[in-house]
Amino acid sequence: MAHIVILGAGIGGMPMAYELRSLLGPAEHITVVSNCATFHFVPSNPWVAVNWRKRAAIELEIAPCLARKGIAFDGVGAKRLRPERNEVELDDGRVLAYDFLVIATGPKLAFDEIPGLGPKGHTQSVCQIDHAVMAGQAWDRFVSAPGPVVVGAAQGASCFGPAYEFAFIMDTDLRRRKIRDRVPMTFVTSEPYVGHLGLAGVGDSKTMLESALRERHIKWICNARILAVEEGKMLVAEHDENGAVKKQHELPFVYSMVLPAFKGIDAVFGIDGLTNPRGFIVVDEHQRNPVFKNVYAVGVCVAIPPVEVTPVPTGAPKTGYMIESMVTATAHNIAAQLKGLQPDARATWNAICLADFGDGGIAFVALPQIPPRNVNWYAQGKWVHVAKLVFEKYFMRKMKKGMSEPIYEKYALKALGILRLKEK
Ligand SMILES: Cc1cc2nc3c(=O)[nH]c(=O)nc-3n(C[C@H](O)[C@H](O)[C@H](O)COP(=O)(O)OP(=O)(O)OC[C@H]3O[C@@H](n4cnc5c(N)ncnc54)[C@H](O)[C@@H]3O)c2cc1C
Known part of the structure; x- marks a missing residue:
């Protein structure tokens, strides 16, 4: 009997x-080893952060769900992986041996790379459920x-x-409360243009998202x-397309939420042959690490190069369909490996993103995620909120x-295909 260990109990x-x-x-x-006893549906965190959703609605006790199967x-997290010995050291000092590891x-959230960023500093986060509750x-x-x-x-x-x-969700919530007129909003992003999304755009995402920001009176700063x-103040350098600083901004705020850069978790960071310099797991086209051939990786922890070089660094997103x-x-x-065969299955790395606005939204479909693409499609409407x-x-x-x-393969792609046909 082989022992397969999965580190992480998320999406x-x-x-x-x-x-x-x-x-x-x-x-x-x-x-399955996690550093937490519960599963969280991360994509719903933004709703928790404006109190539209309670934590309990998107949280599950992991152990009983897995036990049924x-x-x-x-639930004791991984402290350090030792792939040369096929072992994981856990946070309480125990050692777990494996034949295969996934x-x-x-991600580890790299708030520490910017002074004052994150929930321990002066900005909120929606990346984890605890953060989203604090943000709420x-x-x-x-x-x-x-x-x-x-x-x-x-x-x-x-x-x-x-x-x-x-x-957009904040804007909707503020309009419902009839206090939107008291809240100047600024969108600050490292993307070279609005709607780049770390994907060099999807369809007409630039125009669509610019127009949505304009309609909702949200100003933006790109290449930021x-x-x-600091308390109530963000210092931002705006760069030009050559990467030179073109303007400095001092943005006052009473509320701020900023998505940080990601890196790999400490348990794997810096393992020679396993990770890249940011601590993401290097995999081949079969999701397998080329050095440790019984180690696979899925999700945000996988090393994927940026889609293109941008004046201010951006990364490629890893979203649900791709995962x-x-x-x-x-x-x-x-x-296949258990049967003594070579791995031959490849992930499609397609992307479907539903960007909810609270009262509507935009759906982006990028097949494959990295351009040039076979399908590069988007649509907007109230149905996006419902779909989410x-x-x-x-x-x-x-x-x-x-x-x-x-x-995604079974339902989402088909549903969106029907919508596309209807559009035509
Ligand atoms: C706010 C937000 C909204 C998003 N919305 C969407 C969306 O609408 N659609 C979409 O397609 N994608 C979305 N994404 C992107 C992506 O789908 C999610 O980030 C998704 O949660 C990634 O899945 P994952 O399994 O890689 O990581 P996670 O779901 O974060 O799971 C990681 C797991 O690893 C565990 N872990 C961490 N450290 C250790 C350790 N040392 N030992 C053991 N376990 C550990 C964690 O507890 C967790 O269980 C969103 C991402 C964010 C941050």
Whole structure:
């Protein structure tokens, strides 16, 4: 019996466990290790941060869900991986041996790269559920004494969609409260233009998102490098297309949320042959590390180069559809290796992004995510908000029941295909 260990129980790790169990049957031993006892549906964090959603609605106890499928769970986090010995040291000093390892630990949030950034400094975050809850408490205080808002994504960030989403959600919430007129809003981003999204744009995302920001009276600063954040003040250098500083901004705020750059978690950082200099896991086209051939990686922890060089550094986003395809390929490749075959499945690395505005939204479809693309499509409407709610409900159900079917391939792509046909 082989022992397959999955590090991380998020959007990548949980489906990974279920797909492996479904493909391998009961014979193999599967253990999921996380540093937290609960699963969180991260894409709904922005709703938690304006108190539209309660934490409990997007949180699940991991152990009972996995137990139903005969999958072991350890909630003590990984302290250090030793891939040359096929071992993971856990935070309490125990050592877990594995035959195959799948790393699905998401990102470490690099707030420390900018003085004053993050929940321990002066800006809020929606990246983790604890942060989103804190952001929601700060939002309650803010709406009783509103003032300027600064929202966006820092230099080196790769996750831009949620920054736009949160800007629009805040705008919707403030309009509903009839206090939008008291809140000047500025969107600050390292992207070279609005709608770049770390993807060199998707369809007409530039025009669409610019127009959405304009309609909602949200000013923007692109090619922005955040120098420091102080109490109520953000210092930003705006660069030109050659990377030279063209203007310095001092932006006052009463509320601010900024997506940081990501890097790899400490447990894997700096392992020769396994990670790149930012601590992301290097994988081949089969999601397998080229040096440690029993180690795979899925999700945000995977090293993917930026889509293009930008004046201020930006990264390529890793989104749900792409992660799902990494999971499916990894499950097949581990099954192949167990049979003594070579891995041959590849992830599609497609992207579908639903950017919710609270009262509508934009859907982007990029197949594949990295240009040039076969499909480069977007559409907007109230249905995007509804689609996102349906998606959350379905994903939570899938995690609770231990379903292994891929959602994007089976449903999302087909639903969006029908919409495209209707459009034509
Ligand atoms: C705010 C936000 C909104 C997003 N919205 C969307 C969206 O609408 N659509 C979309 O397609 N994508 C979206 N994404 C991108 C992406 O889908 C998510 O980031 C997704 O959660 C990534 O999945 P993951 O499994 O790689 O990481 P995560 O879901 O973050 O899971 C990482 C797991 O690793 C665990 N872990 C961390 N450290 C350790 C350790 N030392 N030992 C053991 N376990 C550890 C964590 O507890 C967690 O369980 C969004 C991202 C963010 C931040």
